[in-house]
Amino acid sequence: MSGAGEPHLRALQLPVVEAAQALVGCTITHGSTSGVIVETEAYHDSEPACHAFVGITARTKTLFEPAGVAYVYRSYGIHALLNVVVEPAGVGAAVLIRALEPLTGADLMRERRGREPLTELCSGPGKLTQALGIGLDLNATPLLGGPIELGPPPPGRSEPPLVIGSRIGITRAVELPWRFCAAGSRHVSRPWPRGLLA
DNA sequence: CATGGGATTGACT
DNA sequence: GTCAATCCCATGC
Structure with a gap:
């Protein structure tokens, strides 16, 4: 099965930095809640900000x-x-999902997180897992046909331009421009960096 | 076995 | 702007 057409399937075949860009616009679904990915970061075992930098351990084997x-x-x-x-x-590499634009189940998200504006329900990596009900028990589960489903962009949506920046909240390899946001989205975890466009 | 440090968030000065 | 909460795990003795 080469040459997958749908963006989320193509992303899974790309190197991590390109995958992080390709995943912006794709969807994440857990139960009745879902959202469109608007912010990602790339992590690779060749650089010290990545958990996998230390090699295969109990924590990093996934x-x-x-x-x-x-x-x-x-x-x-x-x-x-x-x-x-x-x-x-x-190869130890992964794309951190940092923010979603809620697509379905916003009511349930508010039950889990409290009353909040739509733009703040999933505007952060810890917020979106709480809003979607994703816990540590789902570590190492498949994203195709598993409890968490990675899907293509919603029909009729055009892929947005990307803003590139430095990764947030890390102390090492801070210079790598491996953070990607959907330009113009109000659902990101923080205002976009100094706007470089992809 | 003890310890230090986070890929964060929310509350507070 | 500052700061605590909270716990898994990597590291070191």
Whole structure:
């Protein structure tokens, strides 16, 4: 099955930095809640900001699996963060999903997160997992045909231009421009960086 | 076995 | 703007 046409399937075949760009505009669904990806970051085992930089451990083994599974880990002891594992088995690489534009189930999202404006329900990596009900138990589950479903962009949507920036909240390899946002989206975790357009 | 540090968020000065 | 919450896990003794 080469030459997959749909963007979300194509993304799973690309190197991580290109996959991070290709995933913006695709959808994430868990149960009755879903959203359009508007912000991503790339992480690769060749650079020290990536968990997989230290090699295969109990924590990082999911990152080294074949493309198409979820890497869900606990951040700051509180939040679950969702990544899309990409690249071949043996390479530790994943795309962090940092923000979604809610598509379905906003009412349930508000039940889980409290009353909030639509633009703030999924505007952060820890917020969107809470809004969609994604927990650590879903680590290493498949993103095609699994509990979390990675899907193509909603019909009729054109792929937006991207804004490129530095990754947020890390202390190492901060210079890599591996953060990608949908230009103009009001659902991102933070205002876009100094706007370079892809 | 003890310890330090987060790919964050929300509340507060 | 600052800061605490909270827990898994990588590292070091």
